[in-house]
Amino acid sequence: MPLVKIDGLKKRFGDIQALKGVSLSINRNEIYGFIGKNGAGKTTTLNIFLSFLRKDEGEILFDGKPIDFTNTNYKQKIGYVPDVPAFPPYLTAREVLRVAAEFLGIENIDEKVDEVLAFVELQNIKRKVGGFSRGMKQRLSIAQALLGDPVLLVMDEPTSALDPVGRREVLNLVRRLKQSTTVFYSTHILDDAEKICDRIGLIDQGEILLETDMKTLRKKRHIAAYRLSASLSDNELKPLLEEIDGVLDVSIDEQGLLFVLDEERTQNRVLQTLIDKGVLIHSFREATPSLEDVFVEVLHENAA
Amino acid sequence: MKTLLKYDFQYFKKTSKWIILGLLSLFLSALSVLSARYMQELLRWALEQEGIDNVDFPPPTVFTAYEQYFANILQIFLLVVVFIALAMFTQDRNKGYATFFFAKPIKRSNYLLSKVLSMAILVFVTLFAGGALFGYYTFFLFDTFHVGRFLGALFSVFVFTAFIVQIGLLSAVLSKQFLKPLLITIGAFFLMSLFSIVKGGVFTVLPSHLLNTPYDIMAGDIGAWSALTPVFVTLALIVGLHLLSVHLFKHQDLV
Numbered sequence: 001m002p003l004v005k006i007d008g009l010k011k012r013f014g015d016i017q018a019l020k021g022v023s024l025s026i027n028r029n030e031i032y033g034f035i036g037k038n039g040a041g042k043t044t045t046l047n048i049f050l051s052f053l054r055k056d057e058g059e060i061l062f063d064g065k066p067i068d069f070t071n072t073n074y075k076q077k078i079g080y081v082p083d084v085p086a087f088p089p090y091l092t093a094r095e096v097l098r099v100a101a102e103f104l105g106i107e108n109i110d111e112k113v114d115e116v117l118a119f120v121e122l123q124n125i126k127r128k129v130g131g132f133s134r135g136m137k138q139r140l141s142i143a144q145a146l147l148g149d150p151v152l153l154v155m156d157e158p159t160s161a162l163d164p165v166g167r168r169e170v171l172n173l174v175r176r177l178k179q180s181t182t183v184f185y186s187t188h189i190l191d192d193a194e195k196i197c198d199r200i201g202l203i204d205q206g207e208i209l210l211e212t213d214m215k216t217l218r219k220k221r222h223i224a225a226y227r228l229s230a231s232l233s234d235n236e237l238k239p240l241l242e243e244i245d246g247v248l249d250v251s252i253d254e255q256g257l258l259f260v261l262d263e264e265r266t267q268n269r270v271l272q273t274l275i276d277k278g279v280l281i282h283s284f285r286e287a288t289p290s291l292e293d294v295f296v297e298v299l300h301e302n303a304a
Numbered sequence: 305m306k307t308l309l310k311y312d313f314q315y316f317k318k319t320s321k322w323i324i325l326g327l328l329s330l331f332l333s334a335l336s337v338l339s340a341r342y343m344q345e346l347l348r349w350a351l352e353q354e355g356i357d358n359v360d361f362p363p364p365t366v367f368t369a370y371e372q373y374f375a376n377i378l379q380i381f382l383l384v385v386v387f388i389a390l391a392m393f394t395q396d397r398n399k400g401y402a403t404f405f406f407a408k409p410i411k412r413s414n415y416l417l418s419k420v421l422s423m424a425i426l427v428f429v430t431l432f433a434g435g436a437l438f439g440y441y442t443f444f445l446f447d448t449f450h451v452g453r454f455l456g457a458l459f460s461v462f463v464f465t466a467f468i469v470q471i472g473l474l475s476a477v478l479s480k481q482f483l484k485p486l487l488i489t490i491g492a493f494f495l496m497s498l499f500s501i502v503k504g505g506v507f508t509v510l511p512s513h514l515l516n517t518p519y520d521i522m523a524g525d526i527g528a529w530s531a532l533t534p535v536f537v538t539l540a541l542i543v544g545l546h547l548l549s550v551h552l553f554k555h556q557d558l559v
Contacts, residue, residue, distance in 0.1 A: 050407055052558040070554055072409040080407035086400035090318040099314075102307040103408040144404070154407075 001064055003028045003152060003182050004049070009058035011044055011206075018044045020206040021058070026152075026184055026199075031174065033197030034186040035295065041206040042186040043083070046156050049184075050080055063151065076104065079145030079181075083157040085137045089130025093122050093140050096129060097147060104148040116143040120173065135166030142173055153177065154184045159192055171196060194291040202298055209298050217294060224261040225287040226270075231280035244273050258287055308410070308418035312392070316426055321388050325426060328384055329377075329434030336373035337441040340364055366446040370454075370522040373438050374461065377431070378515060382465055382493070389423050389469045390486050393476035402558050413550045420473055420546060424466050431462055450522065456531065457518035463538050464514035468493055470542045474549045477556070511538040 002025035009022040019041050026032040036042050047053040049060055051069050060067040062074050087096045097113040106112050117123040120139035125132075132140065138158060145153055155174070159167040167189075174183060174196050187193050193200060200217065202210040210217075230237060234257040241250045241259050246266035250259040261267060267284075274281060316322040344361040351359055396402045405415065435458045443449040471492045475485035499512030507513060513534040520526035 047559055050403075052403060052406060054555070054557060070412075072406075072411060075407060075409040078407070080403065082403050084400070085404070087404060088315070088318075088401055091314075095314075099307075099311055100404070100408065102310065103405070103410055105409075145407075 002026055002061075003063060004184065005059075005061040006045070006049070007059045007061075009045060009048060009060065010056045011041075011048060011053065012056055018206050019048075019058075022203065022206065022208055024201045024208055024211055026182060028151075028182055029179075030198040031178060031183040031185055031196050033193035033200040034184060034203065035190065035193050035200050035291075036188060036203035038188055040188075040203045042188075042203060043156055044206075045203070046154055046184070046186055050075070050078070050154065076148065077151040079148065079150035079153045081138070081141045081145045081153065081155040081158050083160050084134075085141035087129045087137065087140065090128060092128055093117065093125055093132075093136075093143070096140060097144055100144040101147050106147060112147055116146050119143065119146065119176075133166075134161050135163070135169060138162060138166060138170055139173070142170070146177075150181060152182045152184060154186075156186045157188065158185075159187070159189060167192070190291040190295055200291070202295065204299060204302060209302050210294075217291075224264050224266075225293070226259055226261065226267060226284065227255065227287045228257050228259070228284050229282045230274065231282070237274075237279070240274065240277065240279070241270065244270055246270075305414045305418060308414055309422055312418050312422035315392065316422070321392075322426055322430070325381075325384065325388060325430045326433060329381060329430040330437050332376040332381055333373065333434040333438035334441060336376050337369050337438060337445055340369035340372045341445045364446075366442060366448050366450075367522065369438075369442050369446060370457075371519060374457065374518040374522075377434075377461055378464070378518075381431070381434075382468060383490075385423075385427055385465055386468060386472055386486070386489050386493070388426075389472045390476060390482060390489065392423065393419055393473055394480060394482045394485060397480045397558065398482060406558055412554045416473065416477070416546070416550055416553055420466075420470065423469050427465050427469070428462055431458060431465070453521050453524070457521040460514050460517040460521065460531065460535055463535050463542075464496075464511060467511050467514075467538050467542050467545075468496075470545045470549075474545050474552075477549045477553045509533045509537050511541060514538060 004024075004026040006025070007023050009019050010017070011019040022041065022045055024032075024034075034042050034045070044053065048055045049062075049067070051067065051072070054069055063077065065074070067074055091099070094113060094117065097116065098109060101109045101112055114123065120143040122136065122139055122143065125136070129137065129140065138161075142158070145155075158174075159170050162170060171192060174185065177183060178196070185193070185197060194214075197214060199213045200211070201208050228237065228241075232240075234252045237257055238250050238252065241247050241257075244266075246262045246269060248260045248262055250257070252258070259270075261270070271281065271284060341364055344364055348359065348361060351357065396405060406412075435454065439449050439451065439454060468489060472485060472489040475488040479485050479488075496512040497515060499507055499510060500515035502512075503516070508530070511534060517526065517531055517534060521531055
């Protein structure tokens with residue numbers, strides 16, 4: 001039984017149908033990447049899951065039980081990290097955590113607060129939250145979310161407002177949580193999802209387009225993309241490749257020349273043509289599709 | 305509930321709201337007595353400086369002090385209470401702290417009740433502390449003080465203040481911003497002030513009548529039932545408005 005099961009979730013804001021029947025499931029002890037562009041419906045889904053927003057239609061099951069908008073008991077088992085965390089600025093990190101711990105009904109408050117402060121490395125910070133950087137607030141947000149030993153950690157774009165250092169810190173924290181809890185990780189930063197997620201759900205315009213685990217995703221979404229280096233420069237090779245029948249797209253990125261073929265068999269024709277033209281091939285290899293490649297491909301498929 | 309109250313009192317303490325309201329109450333109490341006792345002497349002295357020395361002022365009485373005190377409390381103190389209450393009611397949603405609280409297993413009804421209760425306790429304590437100082441100074445400067453009547457009058461002021469605070473809470477539930485509920489609440493207060501001018505019929509049992517009640521009680525112009533009826537009606541309205549606020553808030557989108 002999945003820990004979270006969302007079925008046919010719909011939400012409308014005025015004329016805009018924000019969610020058009022979102023269905024997904026999250027298994028225990030996995031990091032589930034909820035991926036989509038800004039405005040795709042990720043935050044709306046999370047807000048409904050946390051009863052910040054009412055749903056129009058659909059059902060949400062958490063731990064096998066339906067979530068009721070006015071019943072807050074299920075939140076005992078959930079930790080939530082928003083995209084831009086805000087705390088009363090007149091409190092210190094320890095005071096924020098004490099408040100959160102009391103709301104959660106934790107008994108050994110001091111011990112637990114010390115534990116999570118150490119986990120996010122804020123144990124020596126004495127100043128008030130009003131003077132915290134965004135990265136520190138995000139770490140504090142993770143700390144308060146972990147206080148109640150949650151079964152599920154809901155993270156809404158936790159790295160989107162951070163600089164590269166803060167982003168790396170947050171991703172490292174999430175990696176360390178991998179063994180102990182389930183994470184519902186919403187993001188539009190595909191690189192983040194690729195680094196930490198076990199499974200992904202891809203949402204666009206309020207619809208789930210794809211839901212699968214990362215390994216299957218790469219296998220299923222195999223793109224006939226290749227990288228080539230040869231005796232000619234990338235800029236000299238590009239027009240040669242573009243002339244070959246079956247070569248669909250040729251581009252140059254930071255890793256070099258990348259081209260997509262209509263089918264795998266075309267690679268023989270490409271190599272033969274280049275050799276016939278006197279080009280010395282240094283290397284020819286299959287390019288592993290990134291999550292971004294898959295994301296773009298699925299969006300294009302859906303648009304088509 | 306206990307945790308929510310603790311948090312709300314922590315807010316008063318950390319943001320110095322309890323000091324602001326407490327000092328204001330004490331200041332207005334002292335100012336009321338002193339101005340009642342010495343204002344005429346000051347005016348006489350000021351007029352003498354201008355060469356006008358034939359103006360006769362009636363001697364100040366303890367009732368002048370009572371009038372001065374309740375006028376100050378029902379205007380300045382009440383206005384500051386409204387500002388503090390609305391800042392408190394709107395800040396969590398206005399400044400984005402709401403998701404921090406409501407991601408936890410907190411009942412929305414308890415959340416609202418805690419806000420109103422903590423505000424009511426703050427008002428009660430600061431009001432009656434100021435009242436005690438006022439009583440002391442009044443007895444010291446006028447040699448008399450009507451303790452029983454004063455406590456009754458002060459309680460009617462407290463009930464009226466709680467009513468205005470409750471209107472503030474309802475308007476804060478309806479609008480997440482600070483300014484709109486503030487204007488609605490101040491507007492409601494001015495409406496009450498207008499209604500208080502009418503002294504007959506149904507108006508004598510409405511909350512607006514509580515603006516007259518303190519003066520009537522201190523002057524001994526009002527019977528127990530006449531004083532208590534608007535108090536009970538106002539308490540009932542407070543409960544009704546609170547239940548309405550809770551009902552709206554429980555079914556409301558937070559973000």
